[in-house]
Amino acid sequence: MDFEDDDAGLMLRYRDGDAAAFAALYAHYKGPLYRYLLRHARSASAAADLFQEVWSHLIATRARYEPRAKFATFLFHIAHNCAVDFFRRDLNLREGVPAHDSESSLLEAEVPEHQRPDRAAEFAEQQSAVLAAVAALPQEQREAFLLREETGLNIEEIARITDVPIETAKSRLRYAVRKLKNSLRPMQEPEALRLRTYA
Amino acid sequence: MPDDLKPDELDDYLRGGSDVSCQYKRESAPLPPHELDQRVLKVAGSLNSKTPFKPQSLAPFAFAASVLLSLALVLAMVFGPQVKKPDDTPQVVRVRIFKSEPRAVPASPRERSPVLWLEDINALRRAGRRNEADAEMRRFRSAYPDYIIPISE
Numbered sequence: 001m002d003f004e005d006d007d008a009g010l011m012l013r014y015r016d017g018d019a020a021a022f023a024a025l026y027a028h029y030k031g032p033l034y035r036y037l038l039r040h041a042r043s044a045s046a047a048a049d050l051f052q053e054v055w056s057h058l059i060a061t062r063a064r065y066e067p068r069a070k071f072a073t074f075l076f077h078i079a080h081n082c083a084v085d086f087f088r089r090d091l092n093l094r095e096g097v098p099a100h101d102s103e104s105s106l107l108e109a110e111v112p113e114h115q116r117p118d119r120a121a122e123f124a125e126q127q128s129a130v131l132a133a134v135a136a137l138p139q140e141q142r143e144a145f146l147l148r149e150e151t152g153l154n155i156e157e158i159a160r161i162t163d164v165p166i167e168t169a170k171s172r173l174r175y176a177v178r179k180l181k182n183s184l185r186p187m188q189e190p191e192a193l194r195l196r197t198y199a
Numbered sequence: 200m201p202d203d204l205k206p207d208e209l210d211d212y213l214r215g216g217s218d219v220s221c222q223y224k225r226e227s228a229p230l231p232p233h234e235l236d237q238r239v240l241k242v243a244g245s246l247n248s249k250t251p252f253k254p255q256s257l258a259p260f261a262f263a264a265s266v267l268l269s270l271a272l273v274l275a276m277v278f279g280p281q282v283k284k285p286d287d288t289p290q291v292v293r294v295r296i297f298k299s300e301p302r303a304v305p306a307s308p309r310e311r312s313p314v315l316w317l318e319d320i321n322a323l324r325r326a327g328r329r330n331e332a333d334a335e336m337r338r339f340r341s342a343y344p345d346y347i348i349p350i351s352e
Binding site for chain 2: 026
């Protein structure tokens, strides 16, 4: 499918050597991408590393770019893949599984910042109720929700980003919304009661 | 799908009418640290300068270069050997030296005709170099003892 939006046009210009086009793309997507990574990985340092990794990958592979989807879908697909790798490494570290590939070996000595007890507590304290509820979602549901909120992409595009069938993406998002609603309800009800009391 | 999940909840959410979405949007929207911005933009800019040209962008340069090379080759073939002829310049110089100033040291009689030698001697006289002219005349006489010099000479 040939697909071209304004951002895909900017990416084509960057592919052909226009540095200003990259600056425009970066300005547009840095916020949504950073928040997606920050709230998905639940660690500021991991988010910063992943953020750099995503843009570096985009820069390194720009010569092969062809607009076959929305630019946001392209960018967040890279981000999804980076995040998947991050969680795989993270799981290996937590379970003490010896790393087999060279990249994992380099990380063997490192302990993710968000796994340190002091940092985890700090991270939880800084979060509002809604962000804490998002952080508590299972990984796939959290990702579907964050992609929807940060990019505004539809379910079909979220499915493409996460390499799953549309029904799976839909199901993940549905569960995420449901769980968030349930998590936030106890907080909303006292607030509603308070408002009624003052009235 | 479990029974407790209502299909219209998701539709409501996708339409933007869900409280969950409103609450999430009210949260602060952190941005990447400034140093991170600088690092990414620097990498993008530095790599961009090394961007390999695409073949289609090289085509005009390749065409211009081939035209120039062909033209240079044709010019070299047509004009090259004539331009570099080694004998032209020395011949011109020899004529000028001969016309402007008579020879001080005459060539051997076998190389020079008596007429030209006498012209040289006359040129020396006209130039006021009388002694040299007389010495030349003596040499001329020894070389051509039988030559009858015209009265004008």
